[in-house]
Amino acid sequence: MTKHRDSDTSKPSQVFGFAEYGSDRVAQFFTVSSPHPDADQVLVDMTASGVNPADIKVRNGERQGSVPVEFPMAMGREAAGVVLAVGDNVSHVAPGDRVFGAAAAGTGTFAERVLLSSSSTAHIPDGVSDAQAASIPVSIGTAYDALDELELPAGSTLLVLGAGGGVGTAACGLAALRDVRTIGVASNEKKELVEKLRATHIEKGDGWIERVRELAPEGVDAIIDAVGGETLREASTLLKAPGAIRSAADHQIAADLGGSAVQRRRTTPIFAEIAELINRGSFSPVISASVDLAHAAKAVAVVESGHAVGNVVITRGE
Ligand SMILES: NC(=O)c1ccc[n+]([C@@H]2O[C@H](COP(=O)([O-])OP(=O)(O)OC[C@H]3O[C@@H](n4cnc5c(N)ncnc54)[C@H](OP(=O)(O)O)[C@@H]3O)[C@@H](O)[C@H]2O)c1
Structure with missing residues (x-):
C-alpha cells in the first residue's frame, strides 16, 4: 500500500515534454494523470527542476537505448519538491518531506508531479534552496x-x-x-x-x-x-x-x-553529502536563471544555445 499525503496524488499533472523525438518544435505541454509511485519510487510535488544538455539529447532521440522514454515524456532528469507519496519499499523519506533526487527511469521532471528514484532521493537541508538542491543530481x-x-x-x-x-x-x-x-x-x-x-x-x-x-x-x-x-x-x-x-x-x-x-553515483548518501556542503556554505551552486514551469521552453532554449552560465532551473510556486 502506497503511503500518501492527501488528495493531491489524484490530480492531473501538467508536463512539459514531447510525444515524438525531435527538435525544440516537438516540445509542448501535456496534461497527464498523476503518476503513481512504484515500490522504489517517490512522488513529489515539484518545486524546482534543473535543465541540462542531457534533456535536449533525450528529446532529440540521441539517448535511445540508454534512457528509457514513455510518450508523452516530460523533459528533465532532476528535481526537488515535497513528497506526496512513497512506494512500499521506501522508508527513508515520507509524505511532507522536502527532498530532491534523480528522475525515476522512463519519467521526466519538468512536471507538476514528478517521480524520483528512491535510491537517489535525499532530504534538502534547511540552508539549501529547492533550486540549489535540484541542480545537484546531474x-x-x-x-x-x-x-x-x-x-x-x-x-x-x-x-x-x-x-x-x-x-x-x-x-x-x-x-x-x-x-x-x-x-x-x-x-x-x-x-x-x-x-x-x-x-x-x-x-x-x-x-x-x-x-x-x-x-x-x-x-x-x-x-x-x-x-x-x-x-x-x-x-x-x-x-x-x-x-x-x-x-x-x-x-x-x-x-x-x-x-x-565520469562514473556516476546517483545515490542518496552522495547527494546528501553534496547538499551538506551547500548547507555549510562550503560550496555554492551557480544558478544563473530560474524560470517558471509555464515558460519551460525559454529555460530549455538557454541550455540548448550551448552557452548557458552555470545552472538553469525551472521552478514552481515561487
Ligand atoms: N554523464 C553525466 O552524468 C553528465 C552530467 C552532466 C553533463 N554531462 C554532459 O557534459 C556536457 C556539459 O554539460 P554542462 O551541463 O556543463 O553543459 P553547459 O551548462 O551547457 O556548459 C557547457 C559549457 O561549455 C562552454 N564551451 C563550449 N565550447 C567550449 C570550448 N571549446 N572551450 C571551453 N568552453 C566551451 C559553454 O560556454 P561558452 O562557449 O559560452 O563559454 C558552456 O558554458 C554535456 O555534453 C552534457 O550532456 C554529462
Missing part, C-alpha cells in the same frame, strides 16, 4: 564524482574545459575545497564568474592551449572535461602523465586518450 554530482575519482592531492593542477557551464562551475567550486589549483577554460564573458570560483580563467578559442602552457609550463595533473571533441584532444597534450581525464561530454575521445567517462 551537473554538480558529475563534477563531484569526477573529483573523487581523480583523487587530486592539495596543490595539484586541474584543467576544467567548459568552466562556465553547469559541470564546469561545479568542478571549479568543488576543486577549490580540495585546495587544488584550477585553470578554467571558458569564453571571455565568463571570466569574472570563473575567477569568483577561485580558478584562473583562460579564454577559449584560438591560442587557448598556448595560454595554458604559459600559465602552467610544467603541465597539468588532470582534466575535467565538459566540452569534448578536438578541445579535449588538444587539452590532453597538456597532461604531465596521460590518462588523468574524466569527461562528462565525450566518452569516446576520453577513452581513446586513456581517460574515461
Whole structure:
C-alpha cells in the first residue's frame, strides 16, 4: 500500500515534454494523470527542476537505448519538491518531506508531479534552496564524482574545459575545497564568474592551449572535461602523465586518450553529502536563471544555445 499525503496524488499533472523525438518544435505541454509511485519510487510535488544538455539529447532521440522514454515524456532528469507519496519499499523519506533526487527511469521532471528514484532521493537541508538542491543530481554530482575519482592531492593542477557551464562551475567550486589549483577554460564573458570560483580563467578559442602552457609550463595533473571533441584532444597534450581525464561530454575521445567517462553515483548518501556542503556554505551552486514551469521552453532554449552560465532551473510556486 502506497503511503500518501492527501488528495493531491489524484490530480492531473501538467508536463512539459514531447510525444515524438525531435527538435525544440516537438516540445509542448501535456496534461497527464498523476503518476503513481512504484515500490522504489517517490512522488513529489515539484518545486524546482534543473535543465541540462542531457534533456535536449533525450528529446532529440540521441539517448535511445540508454534512457528509457514513455510518450508523452516530460523533459528533465532532476528535481526537488515535497513528497506526496512513497512506494512500499521506501522508508527513508515520507509524505511532507522536502527532498530532491534523480528522475525515476522512463519519467521526466519538468512536471507538476514528478517521480524520483528512491535510491537517489535525499532530504534538502534547511540552508539549501529547492533550486540549489535540484541542480545537484546531474551537473554538480558529475563534477563531484569526477573529483573523487581523480583523487587530486592539495596543490595539484586541474584543467576544467567548459568552466562556465553547469559541470564546469561545479568542478571549479568543488576543486577549490580540495585546495587544488584550477585553470578554467571558458569564453571571455565568463571570466569574472570563473575567477569568483577561485580558478584562473583562460579564454577559449584560438591560442587557448598556448595560454595554458604559459600559465602552467610544467603541465597539468588532470582534466575535467565538459566540452569534448578536438578541445579535449588538444587539452590532453597538456597532461604531465596521460590518462588523468574524466569527461562528462565525450566518452569516446576520453577513452581513446586513456581517460574515461565520469562514473556516476546517483545515490542518496552522495547527494546528501553534496547538499551538506551547500548547507555549510562550503560550496555554492551557480544558478544563473530560474524560470517558471509555464515558460519551460525559454529555460530549455538557454541550455540548448550551448552557452548557458552555470545552472538553469525551472521552478514552481515561487
Ligand atoms: N554523464 C553525466 O552524468 C553528465 C552530467 C552532466 C553533463 N554531462 C554532459 O557534459 C556536457 C556539459 O554539460 P554542462 O551541463 O556543463 O553543459 P553547459 O551548462 O551547457 O556548459 C557547457 C559549457 O561549455 C562552454 N564551451 C563550449 N565550447 C567550449 C570550448 N571549446 N572551450 C571551453 N568552453 C566551451 C559553454 O560556454 P561558452 O562557449 O559560452 O563559454 C558552456 O558554458 C554535456 O555534453 C552534457 O550532456 C554529462
